[in-house]
Amino acid sequence: MMSKIFKDEKSLQKYKYILKKITERIKNHEGLIRVITHHDTDGLTSGAIVIKMLYRLNKEFHLSIVEYLSKEVIDKLGEEHKDNKNNILYIFCDMGSAHIKGILNHGLNAIILDHHPPAINDLEIKGIYQLNSHIFGINGAKEISASGVCYLVAREFGFYDLSILAITGAIGDMQHRPFSGMNKFIINEARKYRYITGILKDIVYNCYDLPVWKSMMYSTQPYIRELNDGEKIINFLKKLNIDLNKTSFNEEDRQKLKIALMAYVEKDDDIIVDRYVIKHKIDDAFYLSELLNACGRKGIGSVGIGVALEDDECIKIAKETYIEYKEEIINQLKDTKINSLNNIEYFFGKKSMTGLIASLLVKDKPVLGIYEDGGYYKISSRGNETLVNEGLNLSEIMKIAVEFGGDGGGHNVASGARVPKIHLEEFLKKVDDAVGKQLKK
Known part of the structure; x- marks a missing residue:
């Protein structure tokens, strides 16, 4: 109730x-x-x-x-x-x-x-x-x-x-x-109303309506550095004797893949997800969320709305956009240079990608992704559950931007800010100090 x-x-x-x-x-x-x-x-x-x-x-x-x-x-x-x-x-x-x-x-x-x-x-x-x-x-x-x-x-x-x-x-x-x-x-x-027709505990790569090798190559949840291009993935699947062009795994393949991937991830939850089968032309909620994210981040949010409303042409465009967007992410992950302070890490990236890249790079410090926008830098900050449990609140941290003529806010685990370019160095130093104080509480 x-x-x-x-x-x-x-x-x-x-x-x-x-x-x-x-x-x-x-x-x-x-x-x-x-x-x-x-x-x-x-x-x-x-x-x-x-x-x-x-x-x-x-x-x-x-x-x-x-x-x-x-x-x-x-x-x-x-x-x-x-x-x-x-x-x-x-x-x-x-x-x-x-x-x-x-x-x-x-x-x-x-x-x-x-x-x-x-x-x-x-x-x-x-x-x-x-x-x-x-x-x-x-x-x-x-x-x-x-x-x-x-x-x-x-x-x-x-x-x-x-x-x-x-x-x-x-x-x-x-x-x-x-x-x-x-x-x-x-x-x-x-x-209750049968708009979800099934909830399946499954390997994450079964969420996408793609050949298996492509599902693995374009998935960033999880992002596995050792399997970050097509050739590596194809060789990996061939050694397991798994058909590269399957669009889903059977139970035998699922178990083989799960066992092999445990060498690259920390826990089962990194590769096993609850799949929500929904009454929609994109019948997997996880895949639908990925398509919409790609549309929004690539600046075609109107197409994303069309996908949500089940327009066939928009769905076709979104699937193509998803591949293009994921290729950009994988390439940027390979090229991203991380800068470290005492309590935070940060990098300079491309508009609409910094938040995702930051979330994929978070380990034991919050990560800030930064890009230029006119006279400002826009910042996407990301933490994880472990850091939040230790006291991290990025919503409060990003409000520091106000002190420098910008603005900011969001959630404890994910937040954003906008800071005049001339104040970025001061902002990062103050953020670093503030995060340190939160994590020492």
Whole structure:
């Protein structure tokens, strides 16, 4: 039952109250609804859930996909609002809670559906409705993603089929090892209504609709340095007498491969995953999350939305984009030069790839990926569960950027920032010191 997710009855009642307010505002709004969402898997699934809901409710809508909810983006929306007054309802997905003051300054008629720590821990702020997991004591880094928050609104209208997109978004945000909290509730609901048709414990390379050798070559979860090109993988599979062109493993091949791969990974969980078979043209939620991520990171988020909505042409483009994107990642991993300070590591990389590269390189120190953007450096910081358990909170660490005229925030395990280029060295030194203090707590 959902009530068990909440820490107390008061939190449950607050949740029901704001959900009713949000659904009533959506139902009663007669003008354009502007949906603004993030470009990663969780953001794209969030956007897809909301626009599919609005379409079914016969609402007029327009979707924008952004990399970052910057001051410039908010100011542009403010100008749009000035011209249209109260005729536009803004729905922010997977963003907004950290920037609520900027949204307030422009007087936007807005709903925020987010799972990042909020700047203001209230449900209603001068007419803005905020559905954020943290307000109810639900951990947005582990127990629900933004697409899950969006689904909680959609299910109020009976759209339970959209649960599969919430599950896909949570996988994209690395909340699936294992699913817990509200994510688990959503999975159980999807199973109840048969939108999940199976959950299989399987080797990760069976998730992709690709020949086995390609599945291994393009997989970065896990990334195995010793098997990072086609020739090495082909030789590896030939020694095991496994057909290179199979698109899935039988039990015998699965066991042979598992035993052989244990020489390269720390534990079974690195190569064995729970596969969620969903009612979608891409019937594996893990693979769907990978396709959406590739689209977002390659700057074709609109194609990702089309994939989520099961458009055949978009699916074809996404599969091609996925291969191209993974090749770039593998090549960049080979070329990445790591710089070390006392408590952090950092590297300079390409736009839209730094976050993933950083997450793949994390071991015993958090890793920061950095790229230039005009007069700023944008930073993606990544930790892991072990570091978080030792006290790491990258959401707080990235807020140090504010001291240098930038901005930042996110989750304890994954966060981002933007810093003026002239202050990067000072920023990194202060971050290094701050991480050291957190990990010594």
